[in-house]
Amino acid sequence: MPRMSTKIAVDARISISYQHLRKSTVPKLLRVTHDFSAPGGFLEGVVIAMSNGADGKVMCNVKLDALPDHTFVFPGTTLKEEEGSSTSGSEDEAEEAEAEMIYMTITWIRSQVMVDTRNVNPSYPSEKAEFKLPNYLSASPAEYFLFFLPMDYIRDVVVPNINTHATSVSELWINVTFLEYMTWMALLMTMTAMVHIDKRDYWHKGSNPLFYPNINFSDYMDMDRFFKILKYHVFELFDAERKLADPLYQIRGFLSAFNETLSKALVPGKYLCIDESMNQWLGSGMPNVKKVPRKPHPIGQEFKTLADNHTYCILQLDTVSDKFLKEFDNEDRNLVATVKRLWKPWFRTGRTIIADSWFGSPEMTTKLLEQGLYSIMQVTKKAYWPRGKPAGESDVMRCLGSERGSFVSLAQRDEYGRVIFVCSYKDRKAKALISSCSTTTLCTRKDDRSAPPRPQVFEEYEVNKSSVDTNNNRRDDMISFHDVMKSYRWENRFLAFVFGIAEANAYSCFKI
Known part of the structure; x- marks a missing residue:
């Protein structure tokens, strides 16, 4: 239509x-x-x-x-x-219509794919990631944690802005130093390990650890000083014009520095997974708050995230539902531009992107191939299939048999001779994937050897699809920074979210 x-x-x-x-x-x-x-x-x-x-x-x-x-x-x-x-x-409208139809003019042919294009074209060979912390074998958990944070940006931008903002509000403010800020972060880390409902208990030491911690925070920082740093914490100084142009200007610079730090923290393996992460929030004032009912924490700030499958570390984040013009927004539609920003540090590396049906389409597969990346993505039919996917008599779901273990595949070659194929498989329920790599050769399932064999492309997808979810669970299922940093300001909630990601990444790398 x-x-x-x-x-x-x-x-x-x-x-x-x-x-x-x-x-x-x-x-x-x-x-x-x-x-x-x-x-x-x-x-x-x-x-x-x-x-x-x-x-x-x-x-x-x-x-x-x-x-x-x-x-x-x-x-x-x-x-x-x-x-x-x-x-x-206008001519522009005609050109746009022609561009939209390009994905529908290529013929799909029913055939099996027996040769993995990654075996004949350049691709990334290792499934294991390489952690870049120099002394990781002897490093402490705190060093793992700090390695995932943009400490230079915190020292040069965040700490001076906190002091400038606090001085403008309170004449009695004493400037916080970078070392004192590090101490403040260390006390927050301790709070996530030793949980007490009443925060005042941390500034008392007792013989019974059920009622009082075996460490007295007063030895490191005064309680009033601790909570004032949280109260006056800002990323950027208030600017009405910047806020009008970009409601997320407070976190934009920090997020960019955080992404750069994450991309350098480790060399990811062969598989990268794209999904969503929620920064849960039930307060007011957050500019891009969303409700996503399917999520465990449905209300908050949604981020599109990229994670390494070997370590389950989140390596890139991108904001959604904000109108600020970002890189690639003038070249592609919003979702494609978002995904291109996520995978940009790994252009031309031959890695394989795993994504669910929110991202899967022939257009996305082609865009990834243009940047030297392979992909395996689920596709689903809502009112329609994604533009360019075979439909009608060639619908892979219609052609699928009713018995468990049946599968159908259709393939095509684009104008550059690159193979893209769609494969459907009937397990307990039917599912379809679109891919530019792997094969439809049947293989034994690793998770259930008694189940019917499934195509290799489905095996790769199912084994590698949950990297972001695993990181989200490690952040949310443990007592984390968002549990101890109570605040009415959404900027502080974002800080707790970032600290939580760094904590989950540190835990994931500590395990490998």
């Missing part, structure tokens, strides 16, 4: 989905020949007149091809204009 159009004119060819037609008398008139409960259906027609409704909305008089003797009135926002139907379209 064509895209929604905001420039519909009289005599334009349009289509309208069954979803919107159900509110009219059309289903009653066509109940014999059409099933209006089926997903993805639509009817075509032509706009014969237009007017403004009482609420100011554009209303269109439409004649449907299936009912040429009837005229129906629909809101203009429910209609989609067919490509090329309007003579007023």
